[in-house]
Amino acid sequence: MTEFEFLQSYDPREFPHPSVTVDLVLMTVRDGKLAILLQQRGDHPFKDHWALPGGFVGIDEGLDDAAVRVLLAKTGMPAGGWLEQLYTFGNPARDPRTRIITVAYFALLPLDVLSRALQARGDLELVELEVPWPGERGGAVAVKSAGGGSLDLAFDHAEVLGTAVKRLRGKLDYSTIAFALLPELFTLRDLQAVHEAILGVTLNKPAFRRRMLDKGWIEGTGARELGTSYRPAELYRLKHNQGD
Amino acid sequence: MTEFEFLQSYDPREFPHPSVTVDLVLMTVRDGKLAILLQQRGDHPFKDHWALPGGFVGIDEGLDDAAVRVLLAKTGMPAGGWLEQLYTFGNPARDPRTRIITVAYFALLPLDVLSRALQARGDLELVELEVPWPGERGGAVAVKSAGGGSLDLAFDHAEVLGTAVKRLRGKLDYSTIAFALLPELFTLRDLQAVHEAILGVTLNKPAFRRRMLDKGWIEGTGARELGTSYRPAELYRLKHNQGD
């Protein structure tokens, strides 16, 4: 069969095709804890539950392009931090309306950038995660509401979130992913705080400093932080071409 | 318009949806090297190029289910070894015919199982990989033909393959993935050979033994291998409930 014959015999409407969406797990660190951007649903199904922001993938749009577009639409932020494909969820029953396969992405932004972007929108909220450690295997993760209770997530989004946290923790010490949560200039204490928030443990200071400096990812600037009432720490920056 | 209203008014035939397929990177170890199952294309596009076996995802079929179905259809083998979702490739230009998003899976089977399954089919072939080490970043991987030359892969399958090798190498020492390439009973030398084939390096014997035994994944059986002309090694097995 030639390509022409194939296309002749191939009618895209012959079989129903699934819809394909992207969903974003947009995370940051706030008050020493992992936090995630969620959107409360106003309609059925899963009315009043919390959902990951997402959107349909256009017929001529790449998956990464769709993720960037949704990120921009929801937060007003250009790609900036870190954005990577996470996993594709395609259980036929995951959406009660119709067959929707979703390609989940996870994204990281520093808190200040994210907060600024969110002030213009009332339908989005940053909520803290309650992630058990150790023993998480990528399963569901509880999300703590402002009041302290646990939030219900829509669809299979608790599973998506669990997968994201597992991926983030797994990549933490062999990639430069943590720097996406920090400003351009940061102290080693800031960097350690981010690691501790992501892992949910406290780390040994000298060992942490040794490890970070030995990796060769960062360089000191000679400048120091301002506004402390004690000895200011040196400011470091990620070296160029260490972005991933 | 909310997502619900959108879907209410949404006629699935109003906008074209992408097709969704699964493609399998089915790997094994032969002669101390990684090898992959490929299918030579008989038709355009990419006629005579080599492609990963794959198939369309049914409208009511889960992604993992589709991968298992394709694995069974191509090799005649039930799931058996190791099968996990790898990455989803959705570049709009990746297939010149129409928009096809493919969810790539990678699977591992022992060589003997795979060889037996392949004898009934003439359109599939096992070809060795030529994977540079170190420095691979998930990019394209060369595939060595029987004659020694390099094979051309169809579509974006060289990139898919590179991603698979990177994933396999990355999971090697914190998961039991290597055991999917071994029979139920194996020697520590067999296990080391599999690791060396996957990583493309030679490993230190005492250190390897210590590491494997310390992980607690395997147990000795007391039995020994047969048919050697020298001292036979003890046979080990993967402990139950260590399957992942």
Next chain:
DNA sequence: GTAATAGTGTCTTTAAGACACTATGTA
């Protein structure tokens, strides 16, 4: 016994944890 590989003892090297110590800024 010889050959060949299985399997181990041990020294060195490397990296992490523990923890106390010194250094240096603000007020």
Next chain:
DNA sequence: TACATAGTGTCTTAAAGACACTATTAC
């Protein structure tokens, strides 16, 4: 000077590499 945190020296511990050594089986 007092204070609080930055930043380091060093001891211990754990694990990997190197490499030689012993053990065991087929023949």
